[in-house]
Amino acid sequence: MTDTVAIVLDQAPKKRFRLPLEVLLSLVLLGAAALMAAIGTLIAPDATSQSILDALLPPGSPGHLLGTDELGRDVLALTIAGTSSALVGPVIVALGSMLLGILLGTIAGYVRGPVDFLIGRWTDLLFSLPMLLAAIVVAGVFGAGYWMTVVLLIVLFSPSDIRIVRAGVLEQAARPFVEAAQMLSLSKARIMFGQVLPNVSSLIITNAMLNVAFALVAFSSLSFLGVGVPAGSADWGRQLTDGRSIMMDNPAAVLVPALLIIGVACAANLVGDWLGQTMTRTGRV
Amino acid sequence: MTTPLARASRARPLGRMLVVRVLGTVAILLVLSVIVFSMMHLAPGDIVKNLLGNRPSSPEAAAAIRAQYNLDQPLYMQYLIWLGNALSGDFGQSIRMQDSVTNVIGARLPITAALTSVAFVLSIVVAIPLGVQSAVRSGSWIDRFATGFGIVGLSAPTFAVGLVLLYALAFYLPVFPVYGAGSGGLDTLYHLALPGISLALGLGAIILKFTRTAMLRELESDYVTFGRARGLPESQVQRIALRNAAIPIITGASLVLTFLVGGTVLAEATFALPGLGTLLQGSVLFKDIPVVQALTLLVAVVIAVIALLADLAYIFLDPRIRAKEASQ
Numbered sequence: 001m002t003d004t005v006a007i008v009l010d011q012a013p014k015k016r017f018r019l020p021l022e023v024l025l026s027l028v029l030l031g032a033a034a035l036m037a038a039i040g041t042l043i044a045p046d047a048t049s050q051s052i053l054d055a056l057l058p059p060g061s062p063g064h065l066l067g068t069d070e071l072g073r074d075v076l077a078l079t080i081a082g083t084s085s086a087l088v089g090p091v092i093v094a095l096g097s098m099l100l101g102i103l104l105g106t107i108a109g110y111v112r113g114p115v116d117f118l119i120g121r122w123t124d125l126l127f128s129l130p131m132l133l134a135a136i137v138v139a140g141v142f143g144a145g146y147w148m149t150v151v152l153l154i155v156l157f158s159p160s161d162i163r164i165v166r167a168g169v170l171e172q173a174a175r176p177f178v179e180a181a182q183m184l185s186l187s188k189a190r191i192m193f194g195q196v197l198p199n200v201s202s203l204i205i206t207n208a209m210l211n212v213a214f215a216l217v218a219f220s221s222l223s224f225l226g227v228g229v230p231a232g233s234a235d236w237g238r239q240l241t242d243g244r245s246i247m248m249d250n251p252a253a254v255l256v257p258a259l260l261i262i263g264v265a266c267a268a269n270l271v272g273d274w275l276g277q278t279m280t281r282t283g284r285v
Numbered sequence: 286m287t288t289p290l291a292r293a294s295r296a297r298p299l300g301r302m303l304v305v306r307v308l309g310t311v312a313i314l315l316v317l318s319v320i321v322f323s324m325m326h327l328a329p330g331d332i333v334k335n336l337l338g339n340r341p342s343s344p345e346a347a348a349a350i351r352a353q354y355n356l357d358q359p360l361y362m363q364y365l366i367w368l369g370n371a372l373s374g375d376f377g378q379s380i381r382m383q384d385s386v387t388n389v390i391g392a393r394l395p396i397t398a399a400l401t402s403v404a405f406v407l408s409i410v411v412a413i414p415l416g417v418q419s420a421v422r423s424g425s426w427i428d429r430f431a432t433g434f435g436i437v438g439l440s441a442p443t444f445a446v447g448l449v450l451l452y453a454l455a456f457y458l459p460v461f462p463v464y465g466a467g468s469g470g471l472d473t474l475y476h477l478a479l480p481g482i483s484l485a486l487g488l489g490a491i492i493l494k495f496t497r498t499a500m501l502r503e504l505e506s507d508y509v510t511f512g513r514a515r516g517l518p519e520s521q522v523q524r525i526a527l528r529n530a531a532i533p534i535i536t537g538a539s540l541v542l543t544f545l546v547g548g549t550v551l552a553e554a555t556f557a558l559p560g561l562g563t564l565l566q567g568s569v570l571f572k573d574i575p576v577v578q579a580l581t582l583l584v585a586v587v588i589a590v591i592a593l594l595a596d597l598a599y600i601f602l603d604p605r606i607r608a609k610e611a612s613q
Contacts, residue, residue, distance in 0.1 A: 128313050128589060132547030137581055140569030141328050217442040221551055224444050225566050240448055244555075251452050258445040265440035
């Protein structure tokens with residue numbers, strides 16, 4: 001025990017806080033994307049307006065920096081306006097799944113018993129199906145719109161959050177401070193959410209950041225397949241479907257949103273990994 | 286309470302554990318089959334109209350559908366009949382293609398099997414050596430390259446990678462064909478190259494991560510230090526370490542498979558390959574529910590069986606796990 005304390009003390013802030021270059025770049029990219037998501041529709045208010053006369057202009061055409069698609073929509077405006085559709089959903093999915101994970105994971109890990117058993121089988125069931133397949137089938141067969149898809153993905157993403165929170169809570173619940181709180185006869189809810197949960201928060205935040213990356217991929221995959229986002233709306237994934245047939249005439253219609261999806265997903269993943277390493281020291285496999 | 290079962294379970298804990306795992310898998314598959322079955326009844330719209338599809342809805346046709354799907358029977362009987370048929374390989378008629386679901390799936394299976402095999406071989410051949418080297422030379426440029434490759438492979442969606450590759454290697458530099466499955470043999474392999482690479486990127490990233498983590502752990506063990514101290518050549522040390530690292534790599538198989546299912550749908554959609562993925566996409570968009578049911582159940586069974594095998598492989602490959610599991 002004293003040894004571990006000594007080791008922990010030894011590892012204490014020796015190094016100055018430094019932000020690795022790739023994390024800095026990722027944060028800049030994520031910030032820019034968030035800004036575009038917030039004010040994109042103000043910059044490009046009529047991004048989805050069609051004009052047959054301007055159809056299929058190549059990149060660099062006057063007035064259309066990235067050209068237009070086959071419906072005459074300006075690719076740059078469409079991309080800017082599509083940012084919020086591509087990003088807001090994934091962020092809400094990550095937050096919603098985090099909340100669900102906190103609620104069910106803490107209860108399962110702290111209360112145990114039959115509740116834990118039920119929640120455990122529920123996560124087993126969700127884990128036994130590939131997430132994307134379940135999302136395609138359910139959203140497609142029921143014709144889910146954007147917000148129903150968000151709810152569906154929250155449910156499908158939650159098992160990993162539930163398991164992570166549960167494992168963290170189980171580990172914390174055995175510690176002396178929980179016993180101390182029980183001696184003070186604090187209520188169960190207060191111990192669970194007030195005492196145990198803050199000690200697991202770094203795991204939760206890290207996983208939420210990684211979930212943003214995976215939800216972005218899942219969301220754009222669904223809209224690429226024609227599920228979840230209605231045809232004709234501004235959305236990066238949708239742009240890829242529409243732009244595939246006009247790759248010869250205007251490659252920017254596909255390459256720009258494709259590279260943006262790859263870039264933002266990588267950035268969110270890098271930041272998540274970095275948070276995992278700095279906040280928990282163990283990270284995830 | 287010493288029932289014969291309890292006595293047997295004390296005597297042969299390993300056997301009991303096997304039974305528990307197998308029963309667990311069967312239970313999950315049963316629950317999933319209920320969910321998949323109820324899809325037909327929960328889908329929006331009138332069930333008879335949904336099942337008729339584009340066919341004219343005369344009273345006779347509606348009656349035929351009701352008879353074919355036993356819609357007049359109570360729900361649990363419908364489920365049991367459906368499950369019985371499904372277990373014997375009969376999933377009914379495809380609404381979109383006017384053919385039996387089994388035939389439709391059988392016709393699409395070879396392309397998907399070929400695509401996933403190409404991607405699997407490609408990712409193993411690249412990712413395992415790369416993972417080993419990045420663990421052995423931790424911190425070197427090869428490790429940094431592997432980490433970057435891993436991040437991109439894990440985050441970039443298959444279709445985005447596919448479209449970028451499609452533009453670069455089929456339009457800009459016309460090296461590979463744009464779409465289609467080719468005309469068999471080497472031509473098919475040639476057509477599967479780009480979709481295979483896009484799929485292998487994500488797959489390889491997962492395998493790379495598992496390999497690197499497992500190898501790093503093995504290389505820190507005592508036997509590696511002793512092996513090196515005894516003067517074993519480095520290549521032999523690495524071979525021994527990889528053999529021990531293989532166990533966690535194999536148990537990662539179910540995660541790999543889960544990714545593969547989604548990735549295949551996306552890769553096939555990107556390159557317009559007539560496989561199971563595009564079949565699923567088309568059937569979902571058309572609401573061809575019998576096909577969707579069959580595909581979902583098929584995937585669930587394959588994944589459950591492979592996860593079970595990976596679980597069992599873990600127990601049989603590693604005596605330490607066996608001892609731990611048995612003592613519980």
